[in-house]
Amino acid sequence: MAKNIHIGIIGLGAIGERLIKSFETRDDIVVSAFCDTSETRLKEMAEAFNVINLFTDYNELLRFTEIDAVYVAVPPKFHEEIVLASIKAGKHILCEKPLANSVEEANRMLAAVQKTTLVHAMHFPLNYQASLQQFEKMVNDGYIGELRRINLKMHFPHWPRLWQQSDWVAGREQGGYVLEVGVHWIQAIQRIFGPVSEVRSKLQSPEDPSLCENGIIAEMKLANGVSVLIDGLSNIGGEEQLEFAAYGTKGTILLRNWRQLLVAKSGEELTELAVKEDSSLDLISEFAKAVHGQQAELYDFSDGYNAQIVLEALRHPQHDDWQKLI
Structure with a gap:
């Protein structure tokens, strides 16, 4: 033992x-x-x-x-x-x-x-979550066909979130939702769909230079040329919304608010699938x-490093044009 x-x-x-x-x-x-x-x-x-x-x-x-x-x-x-x-x-x-x-x-x-x-x-932890595992399996089983685009939406009425009030989470130096929340999805994207090769990012920030971003519009390209669009806003009206969607030639798979799984074949309406929880x-x-x-x-430090490269390109755009990563 x-x-x-x-x-x-x-x-x-x-x-x-x-x-x-x-x-x-x-x-x-x-x-x-x-x-x-x-x-x-x-x-x-x-x-x-x-x-x-x-x-x-x-x-x-x-x-x-x-x-x-x-x-x-x-x-x-x-x-x-x-x-x-x-x-x-x-x-x-x-x-x-x-x-x-x-x-x-x-x-x-x-x-x-x-x-x-x-x-x-x-x-x-997202990698061990049943909803993402089911999402990934459906992609690999061909449900969406050939991948056309990935969309990531991150909308927060409060940032930091009410349960996460902390000066550093709100700060520009090492906080913000691109870093804190986006990192989960960037790592998952690279694991499931392959490396991100280019990034073009535009941040919106409050006048106080100590505070983190309150908006981001960005596009990333996978090594195969497929676009990943990022739409982020914080301190807005409405409810918190997190959506991660893969659009393909045959259908769409969408994760909403981390755990809700919705799917549709091309031309049909989204329907929710029951997530098969697996505690193994x-x-x-x-x-x-x-x-x-x-x-x-x-998922080790190499996965963390690969995500960091993308995160820093999103958080610190050097210009308005594409930044090549690989």
Whole structure:
């Protein structure tokens, strides 16, 4: 029987708390230590999850010999320094998305971890979601025919979302929905449909230079020439809308608000399909398999790096024309 995996959590924000709850459901994973710069948050989470090893300095957590792996759930601009220190300490790593706050940072992180045998995984939960798995299977089974276009719509009446109020999520330096939400779909697009080769992006931003984008109109091209259109708006009237659609010569498949799956053959109206939930595949289980040396379905730092290249082209357009990525 494989020994338990002892994991340390670095960063105790809203997303970090969600995954802690997932770790807690497993018999083979022990949440052994917490690290956060806020002593108030440390105390609150320690009481909630009965964790006694508490640190305000991640280096102290990394010196804690009981720890086998770390979950890095701090804001993006701190990922590189913590991940590089974790690699040096010989800890397996689960890192929040996006991988970093720049392509250069992401490249250094990827290069460092590839010199080791450590498990390095990204928190890309969309890949394990039944709705996207069913979407992908229908595409691969030929439901839409030949791909003509992909559309991604991201509309938010509030940004940051009401459950995610944080200065850095609202900030231009390392926040915004292109980065926080778009990264999931960019990674999924590249995994299912192939690499993005070109990007043309126009951002709309508030007058306050510290605040993130409130609009984006962008087009990406896949290596095969198919266009991906991005329509993003925030701080608007209406309800939150997330739509990811693949249009083909024979039909359309659309994911709405992450989990609702709608389909139509050409010329017909969209109808909703029941999503067949499958609990056999999830990120935490696959991460545990990999740490135990077993074959696992993980999305690693190379996937994070490839998404980062596209993200930075969308977030920081150099001009109004196409930016070639590959």
